[in-house]
Amino acid sequence: MATNAEHYLGDLEAASKIIPAAKPYVMMNLMKFKASAQCPVTYKGPRAESSTGREAYIAYKNGFVRRAAELGVDLSIVFLGEAHTQLVAGPQEGENYDLVLLVRFPSFAAFRSVLEDKEYVNEIQPHRVSALEEIRSFAVTELADF
Template sequence: MSNIEDLLSAGQLEVLASLPEGKPVVMLNLLRFRDRAAYDDPGEACSGREAYRRYSEGSLRAISAVGGRVIFSGRAHASLIAPSDETWDQVFLVRYPSAAAFRTMLSMPEYQASVRHRAAALADSRLVPVTLYGE
């Protein structure tokens, strides 16, 4: 991969562009892990959680390099209000100093090299940008 256009669709890039510049953004992450990671190479076989740990090694360094940080991480429980078939294994929040910092992180070679582990790890996910009202 060579740029964020390789990671995000045009619609996703549009969402990022619509975020207020110069203001903090928190990314809400909802994750559902595969039982077995979906790697092409059988030598990389592991659980989805282990594959996500591999992704986290590179992504956490990239997050830190742009001034971001994980502000919450926890185990998800059954939803109180949601479709009955919508379940998540982990929830976490990552705060970035700005949408530009998030875009910079996405373009970092170290981050891009780790994305394949994320794809192998997850059966489903959500990434929702959150900003303060009035900003």
């Protein structure tokens, strides 16, 4: 059964028309891990099937950061924290997460350049799919005059 963890990126071309090009971009993710990592059947690289989803995500995060640096993309992790519960909306079935992550990129185009890189797609992205049961990913830019 496919989850949104496999398809969360949506239409990058459409997103690039909505997200302001000249502003730094922050990716905000709410993530729920699989109990045990399950690599996609099409992935041909090294597998760690005995690892937890959280451990597989650490491998993904490290690979993403490394590849972004190799591509000249300057990113910074703004916040990484454990999610405990919803406070305002109340806990909803299926709406609980393990981790919150905010990553700042110089632009959405810089972020997109990593996602479209062949090495990322073939060797790094499968670890994200292996790790995540659910993800909510938001494109965020800072408001200057709020």
